[in-house]
Amino acid sequence: MRQGITEEQSRLLTSWLGEFSVVRDYSWPLQDTNVLHAATPPGEEFIVKASTTSHHIHREISAHAGGFEGLNGRVPALRFASAKAGILVTEFLPGILVEGTPAEDEPETYRQAGELLARIHRPAGESSTYAEALTAKTRAWMDRAHGLLPETYLESFERELEALQPGVVQLVATHGDYQPRNWLQDNGQIKVIDFGRAELRPWVHDLVRISPQQFVHRPDLADAFHAGLGKTVGPAELDVWRLENLNQAIGTVVWANQVGDAAFEQTGRIMVERLLSGA
Incomplete structure (x- = not known):
């Protein structure tokens, strides 16, 4: 078994899948989560995620529990999970990652x-404390x-925070990292993977990673996205x-610096400068 998979996680995998082989290792060295593409003799394929420390496993299990x-066929189906052991197994979704392919530039x-x-x-009620908590996290x-x-x-950031008054916000079940690196393209059909950052938040949260990247200088992509979504950011959501x-x-700058991801840190700096310039 791959280094980092505990004996308990290995035992659970064997009890769930029986005999299996690892087709590919998708684990990211900057995180402490093992991500494996596994296959069983009957021809079934799965994605295995395991960690003893990452909260992303628990978030993903909760996201699937919500349904x-x-x-x-458009999102991975959860087959097995143990929040206690920090492991989950989903069915493998066929497709090619959209990021870095011609599909990343297509409005469709x-x-x-x-x-x-x-x-x-999915609607999840309202919160009178969400904005206050997010302001504290930002500080x-x-x-x-x-x-x-x-x-x-x-x-400037402090002045911005003091000027905002989001008030009560409506919560939904968000993906948390909605962008082309978590989309698959399969014969023209788009699918969504990786719900490790899923949480109840305002719907606009799922635009914060795509808007300062793919939408910059490509209003046609933004228009197509919002046409599919069925709404755009309006006056009621502007402060949140x-x-x-x-x-x-600012979170991108600090986190990327902490883990040594210089390219992502620079992405954060560009985001900061665009925000403060009024973009």
């Missing part, structure tokens, strides 16, 4: 992705950003939308 009604990809997101966003990132960003930037972007930008 994905009507999305069979984004229209379908928007349609899928609208169906993933915590700011405390760790000294030396990484100019002090004038941090001062701004708050989500502030949190995402």
